[in-house]
Amino acid sequence: MHDLPDQLTNGLALGALYGLIAIGYTMVYGIVQLINFAHGEIFMIGGFGALTAYLWLPDGTGLTLALPLMLLLGVVCATLVAVGAERFAYRPLRGGPRLSPLITAIGLSLALQQAVWAFYPDAKKARPFPQFQGGDFDLGFVTLSREDLFIFIAAPVCMIALALFVAKTRTGRAMQATSQDPDTAKLMGINTDRIIVLAFAIGGAFAAIAAVAQGFKTGEVQFRMGFIAGLKAFTAAVLGGIGNIYGAMIGGLVLGVAEAMAIAYVGDIPGMEQFGGGSWKDVWAFILLILVLLLRPQGLLGERLADRA
Amino acid sequence: MPLLEVEGLRVAYGKIEAVKGISFGVEAGEVVTLIGTNGAGKTTTLRTLSGLLKPLAGKITFDGQVLNGVPAHKIVAMGLAHSPEGRRIFPRLSIEENLALGAFLRKDTAAVDGDLQRVYELFPILSERRAQAAGTLSGGEQQMLAMGRALMSRPKLLMLDEPSMGLSPIMMQKIMSTIAELKAGGTTILLVEQNAQAALSLADHGHVMEIGRISLSGTGQELMHDESVRKAYLGED
Numbered sequence: 001m002h003d004l005p006d007q008l009t010n011g012l013a014l015g016a017l018y019g020l021i022a023i024g025y026t027m028v029y030g031i032v033q034l035i036n037f038a039h040g041e042i043f044m045i046g047g048f049g050a051l052t053a054y055l056w057l058p059d060g061t062g063l064t065l066a067l068p069l070m071l072l073l074g075v076v077c078a079t080l081v082a083v084g085a086e087r088f089a090y091r092p093l094r095g096g097p098r099l100s101p102l103i104t105a106i107g108l109s110l111a112l113q114q115a116v117w118a119f120y121p122d123a124k125k126a127r128p129f130p131q132f133q134g135g136d137f138d139l140g141f142v143t144l145s146r147e148d149l150f151i152f153i154a155a156p157v158c159m160i161a162l163a164l165f166v167a168k169t170r171t172g173r174a175m176q177a178t179s180q181d182p183d184t185a186k187l188m189g190i191n192t193d194r195i196i197v198l199a200f201a202i203g204g205a206f207a208a209i210a211a212v213a214q215g216f217k218t219g220e221v222q223f224r225m226g227f228i229a230g231l232k233a234f235t236a237a238v239l240g241g242i243g244n245i246y247g248a249m250i251g252g253l254v255l256g257v258a259e260a261m262a263i264a265y266v267g268d269i270p271g272m273e274q275f276g277g278g279s280w281k282d283v284w285a286f287i288l289l290i291l292v293l294l295l296r297p298q299g300l301l302g303e304r305l306a307d308r309a
Numbered sequence: 310m311p312l313l314e315v316e317g318l319r320v321a322y323g324k325i326e327a328v329k330g331i332s333f334g335v336e337a338g339e340v341v342t343l344i345g346t347n348g349a350g351k352t353t354t355l356r357t358l359s360g361l362l363k364p365l366a367g368k369i370t371f372d373g374q375v376l377n378g379v380p381a382h383k384i385v386a387m388g389l390a391h392s393p394e395g396r397r398i399f400p401r402l403s404i405e406e407n408l409a410l411g412a413f414l415r416k417d418t419a420a421v422d423g424d425l426q427r428v429y430e431l432f433p434i435l436s437e438r439r440a441q442a443a444g445t446l447s448g449g450e451q452q453m454l455a456m457g458r459a460l461m462s463r464p465k466l467l468m469l470d471e472p473s474m475g476l477s478p479i480m481m482q483k484i485m486s487t488i489a490e491l492k493a494g495g496t497t498i499l500l501v502e503q504n505a506q507a508a509l510s511l512a513d514h515g516h517v518m519e520i521g522r523i524s525l526s527g528t529g530q531e532l533m534h535d536e537s538v539r540k541a542y543l544g545e546d
C-alpha cells in the first residue's frame with residue numbers, strides 16, 4: 001500500500017471529490033460573497049437521495065442500472081435543498097449584517113441533519129451504500145478501483161461542462177458579470193436573483209455527485225458525513241482561491257494528494273512514527289490550510305482583493 | 310408628454326436623505342444635463358431611475374410607463390440605459406463580451422451585430438482590442454466601453470454619469486465630441502457632469518443640483534451665462 005502511484009491515485013480521487021464539493025462554496029462565494037456553511041449538509045442530502053433511489057429499486061438491481069437513477073435523485077434532492085436554502089434562509093438576509101447568514105447556516109445544518117434523521121431513524125449508525133461488483137483494474141503501474149474510476153470520470157465531466165457553460169453560454173456570461181459587479185449586471189438586464197439561485201443549484205448538484213462518489217468509496221452514508229467533507233471542501237476552496245472554480249478543483253486535488261501522502265509517508269519519517277496513518281489526516285489538511293492562509297491568503301489561483309474591481 | 314418625467318423624487322440612504330424632492334423632464338431627442346458639486350445627489354438620482362435604489366417618494370414616468378417598483382433588470386428592456394459613475398466595466402471579461410452584455414436582453418441578433426459595428430466605428434480603439442480583458446484598458450478607453458455598452462441596448466434614453474471623470478483633457482474632448490455626435494444622431498441623453506462648461510454647451514436643458522435639490526433650471530445657454538453658475542461651476546469670480 002505504500003506504492004507511490006497507488007497513493008497518488010488515491011489522493012487524486014479524494015481530491016477530485018473535495019474539488020466537486022468545493023465548487024459549491026466557491027461559486028456561491030464568487031457571486032454573493034457568502035460562505036454557505038450548510039453546503040456540507042446539502043452534500044449529505046445528495047448521498048441520502050441517491051441511497052433512497054437505490055432502495056426503491058428491486059433487490060439485487062445491478063449498479064450499472066441503478067447508478068443513473070441514484071445520481072438523478074441525489075442531484076434533485078441536493079439541488080432542491082440548495083435552492084430552498086437560498087430562497088428561504090439566505091435571501092431574506094441579503095444586504096444585512098455579515099454574521100446573520102453564518103448563524104442561519106448553523107441552524108440550517110442542524111435542521112437538515114435532523115430532517116434526514118427523521119426519514120432514516122438509524123441514519124446515525126451509518127447506512128450501507130451499494131458497492132460496485134468486481135475487482136480493481138490493474139493497469140500495470142497502478143491499480144484503479146471502480147470507485148475511483150467513477151470519480152475520475154465524474155469530476156472531469158462536471159468540470160468541463162461547468163467551464164464551457166460559464167465561458168460560452170449567455171447565462172454563463174451573465175454569471176461572470178454578476179460575480180464581477182452585481183449592480184452593473186442588473187443594469188444590463190440580468191436578473192441577478194436568478195443567477196444566485198443557479199449558483200446554489202449547480203453547487204448542490206455537484207455536491208450530490210460527490211456524495212455518491214464518497215458513498216462508493218466508504219461504503220456508507222450517515223447524517224453527519226457533511227461536516228468533515230464540508231470542512232475539507234471549504235479548505236480546498238480557500239486553498240485554490242475562493243471565488244475561482246478552477247481554483248476549487250486544483251485546491252481539492254492538492255489537498256487530497258497532500259492528505260494521501262501524509263497518511264502514507266509521515267509515519268516513515270524518523271521521530272514522526274506516532275503521526276503516521278489515517279488518524280492524523282484531518283490535522284494535515286488543516287495545517288495545510290493554515291500555511292496557505294499565512295503564506296498566500298488569496299489562495300493558489302486567487303487574485304489579491306485589490307485586483308478585484 | 311416628455312420621454313422621462315420625474316416628479317417630487319426623494320431618495321434616502323437609511324436616515325440620510327440624499328435627494329429631497331426633485332422634478333424634471335427629458336423630451337425625446339434632447340440632451341438634458343444635471344450639474345452640481347460633489348454629493349449633490351446626481352448619481353443617486355440616476356441610480357434610482359435605473360431601479361438600483363428605491364425612492365422614498367415621488368413618481369418616475371418613462372415612455373408612458375411608471376417605473377416605480379419595476380426591478381432594475383427590467384428597466385433596461387424598457388429603453389433606459391445607464392453608463393454608471395466610475396465606468397464599472399466588467400474587468401475580467403473581454404471588450405466584446407462587455408459590449409454583448411449591453412445587448413443582453415435583445416433577441417434581434419442581426420440588428421445587434423449592426424449596433425456592435427456602429428460602436429466599433431464610434432470607438433475604433435475598442436475594435437482593435439476586442440478580445441482583450443476590459444480591465445487592461447486605460448481610463449478613457451474604459452469610458453468608451455461603458456458608453457458603447459450602454460448604447461448596445463439601443464436605448465430610448467441614454468444616461469451618462471460623469472463620463473469625463475478622471476480623463477485627460479484630450480480624452481475628455483473625445484468623449485464630449487462623441488456625446489455631441491450621438492446627440493446629432495438623435496439619441497436622447499441625460500448627462501450628469503462636474504465639467505459644467507462642457508455639459509452646458511451641449512445641453513438643451515440643464516438643472517443645477519445642490520444638496521439634494523434643484524436650485525436652478527434653464528436652457529444650456531441660459532445656465533452658461535447665469536451669474537451664479539459662472540461663479541460656482543465655471544470657475545469665474
Ligand SMILES: Nc1ncnc2c1ncn2[C@@H]1O[C@H](COP(=O)(O)OP(=O)(O)OP(=O)(O)O)[C@@H](O)[C@H]1O
Pocket residue numbers: 322325327345346347348349350351352353354394503
Ligand atoms: N451608498 C451610500 N450610503 C450612504 N450615503 C450615500 C451613499 N451613496 C451616496 N451617499 C450620500 O448621498 C449624497 C449624494 O451622493 P451622490 O453620489 O448621489 O452625489 P453626486 O451628486 O453624484 O456626487 P459626485 O459629483 O461626487 O459624484 C452624498 O451626501 C453621499 O455621501
Ligand SMILES: [Mg+2]
Pocket residue numbers: 351352353394470471
Ligand atoms: Mg456622482
